[in-house]
Amino acid sequence: MPAKPPGLKRPTFTDQEALQFHSSGRPGKLEVIATKPMATQRDLSLAYSPGVAVPVLAIAEDESRAYDYTTKGNFVAVITNGTAILGLGNRGALAAKPVMEGKAVLFKRFADIDSIDLEVNSEDTDEIINCVKLLGKGWGGINLEDIKAPECFVIEQRLRELMDIPVFHDDQHGTAIIAAAGLLNALDITGRTIEDTKLVCNGAGAAGIACLELLKAIGFKPENLILCDTKGVIYQGRTDGMNQWKSAYAVKTDKRTLAEAFEGVDVAFGLSVKGAFTPEMIKSMAPNPIIFAMANPDAEITPEEVAAIRDDAIMATGRSDYPNQINNVLGFPYIFRGALDVRASAINMEMKIAAARALADLAREDVPDEVASAYGARPKFGPDYIIPVPFDPRLISYVPPAVAQAAMDTGVARKPIVDMEIYRQQLSARRDPIASTLTQVYNRVRRQPKRVVFAEGEEEQVIRAAANFVGQGLGTPVLVGREDRVKAAAADNGIDLDGIEIINARLSTRNTAYINYLYERLQRHGYLIRDCQRLVNTDRNHFAACMVALGDADAMVTGVTRNFSVALEDVRRVIDPKPGHRVIGVSLVVTRGRTVLVADTAVTEMPAAEDLADIAVEAAGVARRLGYEPRVGMLAFSTFGHPQGERSERVIEAVKILDHRRVDFEYDGDMAADVALNPELMTAYPFCRLSGPANVLVMPAFHSASISTKMLQELGGATVIGPLLVGLDRPVQIVPLGAKDTQLVNLAALAAFNVSG
Ligand SMILES: NC(=O)C1=CN([C@@H]2O[C@H](COP(=O)(O)OP(=O)(O)OC[C@H]3O[C@@H](n4cnc5c(N)ncnc54)[C@H](OP(=O)(O)O)[C@@H]3O)[C@@H](O)[C@H]2O)C=CC1
Ligand SMILES: CC(=O)C(=O)O
Numbered sequence: 001m002p003a004k005p006p007g008l009k010r011p012t013f014t015d016q017e018a019l020q021f022h023s024s025g026r027p028g029k030l031e032v033i034a035t036k037p038m039a040t041q042r043d044l045s046l047a048y049s050p051g052v053a054v055p056v057l058a059i060a061e062d063e064s065r066a067y068d069y070t071t072k073g074n075f076v077a078v079i080t081n082g083t084a085i086l087g088l089g090n091r092g093a094l095a096a097k098p099v100m101e102g103k104a105v106l107f108k109r110f111a112d113i114d115s116i117d118l119e120v121n122s123e124d125t126d127e128i129i130n131c132v133k134l135l136g137k138g139w140g141g142i143n144l145e146d147i148k149a150p151e152c153f154v155i156e157q158r159l160r161e162l163m164d165i166p167v168f169h170d171d172q173h174g175t176a177i178i179a180a181a182g183l184l185n186a187l188d189i190t191g192r193t194i195e196d197t198k199l200v201c202n203g204a205g206a207a208g209i210a211c212l213e214l215l216k217a218i219g220f221k222p223e224n225l226i227l228c229d230t231k232g233v234i235y236q237g238r239t240d241g242m243n244q245w246k247s248a249y250a251v252k253t254d255k256r257t258l259a260e261a262f263e264g265v266d267v268a269f270g271l272s273v274k275g276a277f278t279p280e281m282i283k284s285m286a287p288n289p290i291i292f293a294m295a296n297p298d299a300e301i302t303p304e305e306v307a308a309i310r311d312d313a314i315m316a317t318g319r320s321d322y323p324n325q326i327n328n329v330l331g332f333p334y335i336f337r338g339a340l341d342v343r344a345s346a347i348n349m350e351m352k353i354a355a356a357r358a359l360a361d362l363a364r365e366d367v368p369d370e371v372a373s374a375y376g377a378r379p380k381f382g383p384d385y386i387i388p389v390p391f392d393p394r395l396i397s398y399v400p401p402a403v404a405q406a407a408m409d410t411g412v413a414r415k416p417i418v419d420m421e422i423y424r425q426q427l428s429a430r431r432d433p434i435a436s437t438l439t440q441v442y443n444r445v446r447r448q449p450k451r452v453v454f455a456e457g458e459e460e461q462v463i464r465a466a467a468n469f470v471g472q473g474l475g476t477p478v479l480v481g482r483e484d485r486v487k488a489a490a491a492d493n494g495i496d497l498d499g500i501e502i503i504n505a506r507l508s509t510r511n512t513a514y515i516n517y518l519y520e521r522l523q524r525h526g527y528l529i530r531d532c533q534r535l536v537n538t539d540r541n542h543f544a545a546c547m548v549a550l551g552d553a554d555a556m557v558t559g560v561t562r563n564f565s566v567a568l569e570d571v572r573r574v575i576d577p578k579p580g581h582r583v584i585g586v587s588l589v590v591t592r593g594r595t596v597l598v599a600d601t602a603v604t605e606m607p608a609a610e611d612l613a614d615i616a617v618e619a620a621g622v623a624r625r626l627g628y629e630p631r632v633g634m635l636a637f638s639t640f641g642h643p644q645g646e647r648s649e650r651v652i653e654a655v656k657i658l659d660h661r662r663v664d665f666e667y668d669g670d671m672a673a674d675v676a677l678n679p680e681l682m683t684a685y686p687f688c689r690l691s692g693p694a695n696v697l698v699m700p701a702f703h704s705a706s707i708s709t710k711m712l713q714e715l716g717g718a719t720v721i722g723p724l725l726v727g728l729d730r731p732v733q734i735v736p737l738g739a740k741d742t743q744l745v746n747l748a749a750l751a752a753f754n755v756s757g
């Protein structure tokens with residue numbers, strides 16, 4: 001079932017959307033891309049026979065060379081047999097494939113690790129061990145996933161003994177690391193010490209047992225840890241439903257039920273099932289209790305239920321829609337990143353503790369603007385912020401160095417890091433910022449939901465986008481259209497209209513105000529009152545723009561049925577540029593883990609030098625609002641004066657204008673695109689004032705901006721978001737003609753975020 005965050009009227013997606021997401025385009029979530037040119041006969045003979053024989057012989061002679069000549073060093077296999085898929089139980093190996101593909105894309109997204117999913121169709125422990133052992137030579141690490149207890153313990157242990165690469169069951173150790181990190185901070189906030197803290201853990205499976213193992217390793221006293229399962233407390237002498245892993249945590253106690261175990265306890269961990277904790281249990285805990293209800297997708301008890309009982313608890317769940325999310329995505333990408341980078345032979349306890357401490361420490365630091373903007377307010381270390389959030393961009397440069405250092409200190413690193421500071425910088429460059437950028441945009445809008453008017457309210461993809469907008473908690477969409485048409489289109493397509501407003505421009509009670517407003521603006525531009533009446537009553541762009549201009553909506557989205565320039569003309573009749581600003585289009589181009597902003601992709605066809613300087617200022621402002629520190633490359637076909645040409649002269653002049661204006665961001669030019677983007681090429685110009693590759697590209701003219709972004713999209717596989725319309729006095733976004741619902745929602749969110757500032 002889709003997650004249904006509290007307070008939202010419907011899940012953030014429907015079952016149909018989840019299926020469509022997975023089936024659209026190339027089915028599934030992964031593809032393999034060649035990293036070497038494959039264009040000529042020579043390329044082929046190097047990549048394959050006969051050239052490939054040379055690395056073959058090198059590796060045959062010295063296996064460690066596989067790290068130099070193959071994908072091994074950046075490659076993790078995500079392996080399951082499908083016996084414990086999330087909280088869905090045993091659904092078979094093939095049914096686990098979407099989860100494993102998902103995990104593989106998260107490895108890539110958060111830590112630039114390539115990975116492949118493997119679904120082993122067996123429940124026989126020996127068969128699985130043998131299979132993984134025989135296949136495993138080519139990988140740098142193994143992430144076991146969703147294999148049920150107790151078999152998972154045997155499989156992991158034997159593979160760790162048999163293999164010389166990290167074997168890590170994430171449901172065990174990933175969960176334990178994140179939970180321990182959050183707990184260290186919660187103990188600190190509530191003034192507790194590890195030695196004196198009493199904890200009950202409900203759930204004695206993969207996650208529960210691994211949590212207690214890690215807690216013991218960081219200093220918890222065994223007698224202070226009570227483990228429970230479906231049969232209640234695991235006490236010394238119990239025989240029912242036991243196994244050797246549970247026995248290791250059996251304590252001497254006369255408590256028998258979970259309720260008894262809760263009495264006076266400081267901390268409760270839930271790694272069991274929804275609803276396992278009752279209000280009475282929570283009531284009976286010690287003052288300032290710590291409750292981590294981590295069952296997925298629904299917790300043992302909800303934060304609302306706890307808040308209704310007591311107000312002194314620190315509460316965490318496994319979910320993203322509450323504060324303090326204990327989720328293993330905070331761990332596995334970065335733990336493997338650190339392990340791979342030192343060619344670790346294992347992930348040992350010291351590395352796990354190092355990861356937990358790095359996460360705990362990170363939550364105590366001031367958050368950067370990127371994270372702050374996602375919250376609307378700056379999260380501060382305290383009961384509602386004990387653990388970093390998954391989109392925190394600092395995770396990649398904090399956790400892997402800690403893990404790598406621990407590997408080096410404990411002798412499992414086969415290639416130590418020489419300079420940790422340089423390593424940290426390299427790690428930062430690996431992250432793909434767009435995921436966190438859009439997450440921030442969405443989260444910020446969720447915290448301050450907006451009323452967004454969709455001018456083309458009768459179009460199916462617009463209605464779908466509006467439903468998605470409500471579902472994600474972004475605010476109230478207003479569809480401009482005839483109610484019967486909108487309702488019929490929604491019914492035909494199975495779209496729920498709950499939370500969506502429909503306004504028929506002809507029947508609106510606000511038309512007189514809109515017409516008067518428009519007439520005031522246009523009367524000296526050849527428009528009669530009758531023309532204004534016609535525009536408001538019959539043209540949806542004018543009507544929607546009037547709604548925004550007069551404060552009846554916060555933002556507007558249009559463009560599905562009209563060309564950009566036509567829609568922009570409509571809007572401009574109603575809304576002016578922000579005083580002192582220029583209206584431009586900025587496209588976000590995301591490709592190969594890198595995001596650049598390209599401007600002006602929409603408005604000024606042949607900018608003069610002064611215009612180019614304005615465009616640079618506007619685009620740098622957008623970059624800042626999206627959390628990037630702008631480095632603006634003023635692009636031309638020339639680089640620093642060579643070869644000469646008229647368009648380059650304008651760019652050179654624009655740079656002088658920016659010098660004169662003393663703007664507060666980095667910029668330089670004229671420069672060719674490759675020099676702007678490639679640090680090696682940039683070194684040929686040691687006087688260049690950019691401190692790194694440009695992340696904002698100001699194009700010499702609209703045509704070069706438009707052509708290059710479209711080519712990148714079609715030939716380079718880039719994702720292009722936008723053009724974002726910036727510089728208007730009110731937030732309006734114009735989507736590309738025929739845009740799909742996902743693009744519409746992204747631009748509606750960006751409009752509500754007011755990317756224009
Ligand atoms: N937030 C996160 O990042 C993660 C959360 N989890 C969640 O933790 C839970 C357990 O996962 P995992 O350890 O992999 O699963 P396992 O199948 O390995 O273990 C489940 C354990 O829960 C116990 N259990 C089940 N129902 C109850 C109940 N009503 N009361 C007490 N104990 C119960 C079982 O008891 P018995 O032994 O008697 O059968 C078993 O010990 C799941 O909900 C999962 O989603 C897991 C990994 C990560
Ligand atoms: C989060 C996770 O790995 C699980 O629920 O299985």
Ligand SMILES: [Mg+2]
Nearest residue numbers: 086145146171
């Ligand atoms: Mg899992």
